[in-house]
Amino acid sequence: MAATLRDVAQVAGVSFKTVSNVIHNHPHVAPETRARVMAAIDQLGYRANRSARSLRSGRTGAIGLAVPELSLAYFAELADEVITVADAHGVVVLIEQTGGDRRRELEALSGDRRQMSDGLLFSPLGLGSDDAAALQVDFPLVLLGERIFDGPVDHVTMENVEAARAATEHLIAGGRRRIAVIGAHEGERIGSAGLRVAGYRAALEAHGLDYDDSLVVDAGPWHRVNGAEAMQQLLARGVAFDAVFGLNDELALGALRVLRMHEFRVPQDVAIIGFDDIDEAKYSLPSLTTVDPGRREIARIAVELLLERIGGSAPAPRRELRSPFRIVQRESTGAPVRVGA
Amino acid sequence: MAATLRDVAQVAGVSFKTVSNVIHNHPHVAPETRARVMAAIDQLGYRANRSARSLRSGRTGAIGLAVPELSLAYFAELADEVITVADAHGVVVLIEQTGGDRRRELEALSGDRRQMSDGLLFSPLGLGSDDAAALQVDFPLVLLGERIFDGPVDHVTMENVEAARAATEHLIAGGRRRIAVIGAHEGERIGSAGLRVAGYRAALEAHGLDYDDSLVVDAGPWHRVNGAEAMQQLLARGVAFDAVFGLNDELALGALRVLRMHEFRVPQDVAIIGFDDIDEAKYSLPSLTTVDPGRREIARIAVELLLERIGGSAPAPRRELRSPFRIVQRESTGAPVRVGA
DNA sequence: ATGAAAGCGCTAACAC
DNA sequence: GTGTTAGCGCTTTCAT
Numbered sequence: 001m002a003a004t005l006r007d008v009a010q011v012a013g014v015s016f017k018t019v020s021n022v023i024h025n026h027p028h029v030a031p032e033t034r035a036r037v038m039a040a041i042d043q044l045g046y047r048a049n050r051s052a053r054s055l056r057s058g059r060t061g062a063i064g065l066a067v068p069e070l071s072l073a074y075f076a077e078l079a080d081e082v083i084t085v086a087d088a089h090g091v092v093v094l095i096e097q098t099g100g101d102r103r104r105e106l107e108a109l110s111g112d113r114r115q116m117s118d119g120l121l122f123s124p125l126g127l128g129s130d131d132a133a134a135l136q137v138d139f140p141l142v143l144l145g146e147r148i149f150d151g152p153v154d155h156v157t158m159e160n161v162e163a164a165r166a167a168t169e170h171l172i173a174g175g176r177r178r179i180a181v182i183g184a185h186e187g188e189r190i191g192s193a194g195l196r197v198a199g200y201r202a203a204l205e206a207h208g209l210d211y212d213d214s215l216v217v218d219a220g221p222w223h224r225v226n227g228a229e230a231m232q233q234l235l236a237r238g239v240a241f242d243a244v245f246g247l248n249d250e251l252a253l254g255a256l257r258v259l260r261m262h263e264f265r266v267p268q269d270v271a272i273i274g275f276d277d278i279d280e281a282k283y284s285l286p287s288l289t290t291v292d293p294g295r296r297e298i299a300r301i302a303v304e305l306l307l308e309r310i311g312g313s314a315p316a317p318r319r320e321l322r323s324p325f326r327i328v329q330r331e332s333t334g335a336p337v338r339v340g341a
Numbered sequence: 342m343a344a345t346l347r348d349v350a351q352v353a354g355v356s357f358k359t360v361s362n363v364i365h366n367h368p369h370v371a372p373e374t375r376a377r378v379m380a381a382i383d384q385l386g387y388r389a390n391r392s393a394r395s396l397r398s399g400r401t402g403a404i405g406l407a408v409p410e411l412s413l414a415y416f417a418e419l420a421d422e423v424i425t426v427a428d429a430h431g432v433v434v435l436i437e438q439t440g441g442d443r444r445r446e447l448e449a450l451s452g453d454r455r456q457m458s459d460g461l462l463f464s465p466l467g468l469g470s471d472d473a474a475a476l477q478v479d480f481p482l483v484l485l486g487e488r489i490f491d492g493p494v495d496h497v498t499m500e501n502v503e504a505a506r507a508a509t510e511h512l513i514a515g516g517r518r519r520i521a522v523i524g525a526h527e528g529e530r531i532g533s534a535g536l537r538v539a540g541y542r543a544a545l546e547a548h549g550l551d552y553d554d555s556l557v558v559d560a561g562p563w564h565r566v567n568g569a570e571a572m573q574q575l576l577a578r579g580v581a582f583d584a585v586f587g588l589n590d591e592l593a594l595g596a597l598r599v600l601r602m603h604e605f606r607v608p609q610d611v612a613i614i615g616f617d618d619i620d621e622a623k624y625s626l627p628s629l630t631t632v633d634p635g636r637r638e639i640a641r642i643a644v645e646l647l648l649e650r651i652g653g654s655a656p657a658p659r660r661e662l663r664s665p666f667r668i669v670q671r672e673s674t675g676a677p678v679r680v681g682a
Numbered sequence: 683a684t685g686a687a688a689g690c691g692c693t694a695a696c697a698c
Numbered sequence: 699g700t701g702t703t704a705g706c707g708c709t710t711t712c713a714t
Contacts, residue, residue: 004690004691005691005692016691016701017693017702017703018699018700020692020693020694024693026699028699028700029699029700030699033699033700047453047456048691048692049692050453050457051392051395051399051401051456051690051692052396052691052692052706053691054395054396054706055390055392055393055395055691055692055707056691056692056693056694056705056706057693057706058392058706060392061457062435069421071417071620073417076412076417077412079411079417079436080410080411080412080438083411083437083438084438087438092435092437092454092457093435093436094403094434094435095420095424095434095436096424096428097424097425112388113433115388115390115392116391116401116402116403116433223620224620224621224624225623225624228624253621253624254624257624257625257626257628260626279412279564280565280594280621283565283566283598284598284625285597287598345706345707345708347707355684355685356684356685357685357707357708358686358709358710359683359684361709362683362684369683369684370684371683371684374684389707389708390706390707390708392706392707393706393708394707394709395690395708396706397690397709397710398690398708399690
């Protein structure tokens with residue numbers, strides 16, 4: 001059985017409150033008493049019981065991270081970053097996968113599990129603007145990714161619209177005029193897909209290019225397999241195109257695979273750009289030009305904002321932080337070939 | 342403030358113990374009392390306080406998962422699976438990243454954090470056979486991946502040696518004789534690298550091929566970047582080779598990238614095989630032949646074994662479960678080209 | 683079938 | 699400076 005405060009007190013020959021004082025660095029403890037207590041703690045290998053501390057303090061020392069799924073490299077790399085930052089603050093991370101499913105996302109907000117953490121980092125995908133009310137929760141909550149809800153909820157966002165616009169303009173600057181989009185979600189407005197398509201349209205418009213429905217292909221979850229299927233659909237349509245914008249890197253890489261199998265030269269015949277800058281993008285053949293949405297930045301800021309909320313007493317005003325993006329040019333849009341570039 | 346047992350009791354007009362009885366489905370509760378209590382629970386939105394329950398019961402309802410890093414696709418996909426299975430059992434997962442570092446792995450075994458979960462799934466990388474004693478812990482522990490320690494610790498292993506041998510034999514069967522290895526860890530015996538190299542050597546021997554040091558290239562963490570660098574080293578050595586065995590898929594894909602940049606044709610000039618069967622292997626160009634080590638199986642079995650240990654009272658004997666592997670043939674060793682094959 | 687009481691290990695107010 | 703005391707919300711034992 002693990003040692004308790006009382007055990008330590010007994011060994012040190014003091015009351016257990018004095019032990020507590022030592023642990024919490026209370027000022028009023030005589031140096032030698034402190035030393036004696038420390039020795040007893042060492043001797044017994046005492047560690048404070050976290051359940052008891054939680055019960056008493058109402059804090060768990062954990063934060064939740066709810067993402068669609070770790071099998072998507074973007075979220076895996078995000079989780080890596082979140083765990084690393086949280087760890088530096090002595091906080092553990094409890095990961096939940098929602099599958100991007102609206103029902104499960106609502107559950108993540110209200111479920112029993114919220115009791116097991118002091119706050120939640122939430123990357124929603126399935127929620128719509130009708131669900132804004134569900135985000136009015138009584139625990140610290142920071143939304144990741146999109147800036148889609150108006151409620152008084154903290155956000156750490158990427159510049160979806162602006163970045164997608166820049167990505168499209170990168171293609172246009174390379175002389176492309178018939179730019180296909182892979183991974184749209186029909187009718188969606190406020191999710192990543194909707195926002196990125198909006199950026200795409202804005203770029204076209206700014207450059208006097210017409211928006212053509214037949215160049216836009218829907219895809220479900222943003223996995224390679226769906227990027228590949230969407231590209232096959234596009235080819236089946238028989239429309240001409242000279243560039244592809246994959247709404248994330250995995251879609252773009254799935255599409256790339258299909259293009260190459262059909263003997264398209266990339267980037268000569270078709271240029272491709274992705275979104276996310278996952279590690280793999282550097283190593284594909286050809287390497288993938290993409291948008292770095294500042295994932296590390298997002299993770300770091302989000303964790304710190306959440307911890308601040310958890311620690312803070314005063315209900316600070318809603319905050320919204322945006323991480324800067326940048327276009328990472330690689331071979332798929334014509335950058336010279338270098339390993340790991 | 343959240344409702345407590347007493348609040349419910351008051352609303353239902355019973356003692357709070359009766360409420361507890363209802364919650365725990367104790368048999369001796371009059372049906373109508375039960376109904377009244379249930380109504381009160383609903384009305385107040387009562388949920389049992391987990392900290393209090395933990396303090397009392399000694400259970401947290403969480404399990405830990407310690408892996409090197411989620412940025413490695415294998416571990417991300419493993420974590421996905423573990424979380425999914427644990428969720429089905431009503432258990433949450435707390436992820437720790439060790440970076441494969443020995444010190445941090447030892448910390449994961451002894452740290453304060455062990456109190457926050459009821460048991461640990463542990464995928465060690467940096468620990469050596471000298472550390473076997475550290476695995477003698479007083480909480481439920483299941484080791485994932487290698488079968489490297491003799492102590493009375495449960496393992497769910499993959500067939501590293503046998504699978505690596507089969508991978509090598511797959512290359513030999515394709516007529517390859519000069520098979521390079523990417524990702525070895527010099528001097529290692531019991532880790533994944535050591536075991537897979539052992540399987541490689543066994544295959545060579547069985548087929549009368551000589552082991553050649555100059556074909557084996559070390560690499561640090563098993564990321565693409567290190568696979569690429571190792572391949573460059575190999576090329577710099579100027580030795581002839583007609584096949585490459587990447588000790589994991591990411592190494593193989595990094596190596597593939599470099600080979601292609603140097604105008605090697607894959608698989609005509611050089612065949613490549615990886616290990617892990619991450620999603621990406623299906624979509625690379627060419628797609629990557631690899632070993633499916635039964636990751637889903639490992640995750641499912643490991644979680645269930647751990648939960649059984651946690652729930653069990655009697656100290657059951659040490660168990661070791663092996664998940665079957667299979668070679669997944671794709672283009673990089675000459676399978677015909679198909680999308681997503 | 684229901685209730686009273688003790689205590690899990692800790693924290694924090696308040697006394698000494 | 700140090701000690702006493704009263705809970706946090708729950709489970710469990712024992713009585714009624």
